Amino acid sequence: MVKDLEYAFGVPLVERSVRGVELSPAGRLALQRARSGLASFDHLITELAAEQSPILRVGTNPAVIFKMLPDAMRRLEAADERIRLRLRTGIVTEMLQSLWDGDLDCYVGRVDWDQMPQNMASLLRQDPLIRTDLVLACSVNHPLARRSDIAISELAEWQWVMPPAGSNNRIALETELRNHGVAAPVPMLEISADLAGMMILARELNVLTCVPRFILDTHIAAGELCQLDIPALRLPPIQISFVTLAEHENMAALQSFRRVLRATAEHFNDAAGVSGVD
Missing domain, CATH: 3.40.190.10 (Periplasmic binding protein-like II)
Structure with missing residues (x-):
């Protein structure tokens, strides 16, 4: 079966030696993407069986819940967008890993791209939303x-x-x-x-x-x-972004959620007199 997969993909998925076999770099990527795809497929099966409005699995940081999320939900309701959200909160690394594994459809929160592996960053799509100190x-x-x-x-x-x-x-x-x-x-x-x-x-x-x-x-x-008033202490600003996998960015529910988040961010940035886009 492994040889059949290697033939189909056109690359070696395992490296064979006298010590045994281990996944090649391409094999590790294929395994990761397969896990993500299977997680999304299981979620789709659950949605189809429920015969209800779609569930969007959203990872976020707690800060987003206080201001951005309530406003975005009101905008969805005003537009009669029948989308249900399943929220998970956590630290940045946990949320991005869950997105990468296919357990989330999108993530709304802080992203530090310079700390992210290049193989992950290249497969993500980002919409900058707001910047705050x-x-x-x-x-x-x-x-x-x-x-x-x-x-x-x-x-x-x-x-x-x-x-x-x-x-x-x-x-x-x-x-x-x-x-x-x-x-x-x-x-x-x-x-x-x-x-x-x-x-x-x-x-x-x-x-x-x-x-x-x-x-x-x-x-x-x-x-x-x-x-606290400490001018000499210079902490880096936080960029809040909407992030999803490239393969998910055309989902209708995800596009609707991104649209209301961008509208919310535009309103917030206008009120604060700042720009949310680098």
């Missing part, structure tokens, strides 16, 4: 709130609530602190893929956290969180 925040009652003379070295003296090690926001913060000769803080609390929980804890406790800037304008912040 990454900032440090705390309760308005925190001793550092409203101060304009905060030294970066002071940040290590306070308790933190942070996303898990390896998450993009935490890596960005730790890298910038190290650039200023400050050790990365050891968080009092770590929360995975729960931005609301992180903000609530920062709101209620004397802890610092790191969040996208536009989150401070949501009801979760409730006017009780503020951005």
Whole structure:
């Protein structure tokens, strides 16, 4: 069967040696794409059997749920688009891997293309949506709130609530602190893929956290969180994008969802006076 597949594809899928056999680079790619295709096929079977409106499997980061997603859903409803969403939230690497494996139809969130394997990036399609700053925040009652003379070295003296090690926001913060000769803080609390929980804890406790800037304008912040004023601390901005596999980009439900997300992003960018496209 392997030889038949190699003949059909025109490339060797396994490398044979005295130690046995292992997948060739082409074989590893073929296996990955086959898994993705089978996952999508299983999802299609479930949809056809249900005889209901299509389910779009969407991966996202928690920040998107607070502002962009509700507005996009209202736009779908206004256009009488009968699409059901199945949401999964998680850190960037988890969501992109699930998209790559065929367990998601699209992903809406942060993407760092310079950290992505080239073989994956070449098969993805991206629509830039919004750009926002990454900032440090705390309760308005925190001793550092409203101060304009905060030294970066002071940040290590306070308790933190942070996303898990390896998450993009935490890596960005730790890298910038190290650039200023400050050790990365050891968080009092770590929360995975729960931005609301992180903000609530920062709101209620004397802890610092790191969040996208536009989150401070949501009801979760409730006017009780503020951005720390530290001009010397330069965290990289966050680009929120819509991403899907090239083979899925012509799905009708996916195109409708992308359209309302772009409309939502355009409205957000107009209000904020920024551009969402590089």
